[in-house]
Amino acid sequence: xxxxxxxxxxxxxxxxxxxxxxxxxxxxxxxxxxxxxxxxxxxxxxxxxxxxxxxxxxxxxxxxxxxxxxxxxxxxxxxxxxxxxxxxxxxxxxxxxxxxxxxxxxxxxxxxxxxxxxxxxxxxxxxxxxxxxxxxxxxxxxxxxxxxxxxxxxxxxxxxxxxxxxxxxxxxxxxxxxxxxxxxxxxxxxxxxxxxxxxxxxxxxxxxxxxxxxxxxxxxxxxxxxxxxxxxxxxxxxxx
Numbered sequence: 356x357x358x359x360x361x362x363x364x365x366x367x368x369x370x371x372x373x374x375x376x377x378x379x380x381x382x383x384x385x386x387x388x389x390x391x392x393x394x395x396x397x398x399x400x401x402x403x404x405x406x407x408x409x410x411x412x413x414x415x416x417x418x419x420x421x422x423x424x425x426x427x428x429x430x431x432x433x434x435x436x437x438x439x440x441x442x443x444x445x446x447x448x449x450x451x452x453x454x455x456x457x458x459x460x461x462x463x464x465x466x467x468x469x470x471x472x473x474x475x476x477x478x479x480x481x482x483x484x485x486x487x488x489x490x491x492x493x494x495x496x497x498x499x500x501x502x503x504x505x506x507x508x509x510x511x512x513x514x515x516x517x518x519x520x521x522x523x524x525x526x527x528x529x530x531x532x533x534x535x536x537x538x539x540x541x542x543x544x545x546x547x548x549x550x551x552x553x554x555x556x557x558x559x560x561x562x563x564x565x566x567x568x569x570x571x572x573x574x575x576x577x578x579x580x581x582x583x584x585x586x587x588x589x590x591x592x593x594x595x
Contacts, residue, residue, distance in 0.1 A: 458531025
């Protein structure tokens with residue numbers, strides 16, 4: 356089966372691989388721009404969640420940069436590049452924690468000085484608290500679409516759609532909202548949804564990169580799946 360896919364997917368030249376690596380790695384680095392976009396998207400997402408506005412939450416998904424380090428993790432798994440793995444993991448963890456803190460503070464401020472009345476939890480918040488197998492399958496499909504688009508510049512128009520389909524920032528901000536309201540089941544469910552999406556996207560993207568010809572430098576063109584991808588597949592199945 357693996358040979359069938361590798362035989363039918365277009366081969367990437369060394370120059371195309373270098374270009375794709377740059378497109379994947381640059382946005383995933385823990386830079387000032389990355390954290391600025393995390394802050395802005397977290398503010399937009401949290402206010403959208405509290406105001407129960409689907410349109411605002413979708414806007415936050417498009418601004419959020421968290422997809423980039425997750426896809427870079429998939430590349431690191433396949434190429435065995437520990438530097439990419441370390442930096443993308445750092446960006447993802449710090450970005451998620453920053454978003455949780457910001458959403459917590461906004462929701463806490465709203466409790467002290469209610470500019471949005473919360474007689475009951477908004478539907479936009481509740482929608483992020485019950486992860487299901489459907490969410491995991493969507494994340495797998497989104498990870499495949501995003502990574503394939505990143506290895507083919509002609510398909511870059513698909514990336515905003517992937518960002519909306521595989522929501523990452525709203526669940527993270529729901530964690531902060533749940534903590535601020537003392538609703539542990541809300542925070543826990545949203546955290547599980549975020550982890551489900553992150554693991555499924557990184558596994559799916561790693562699989563696509565492998566099929567597109569990315570390999571550890573020492574392995575040449577060996578077609579055997581890296582052990583890290585098998586581990587990610589096992590975790591994905593367990594979460595399912």
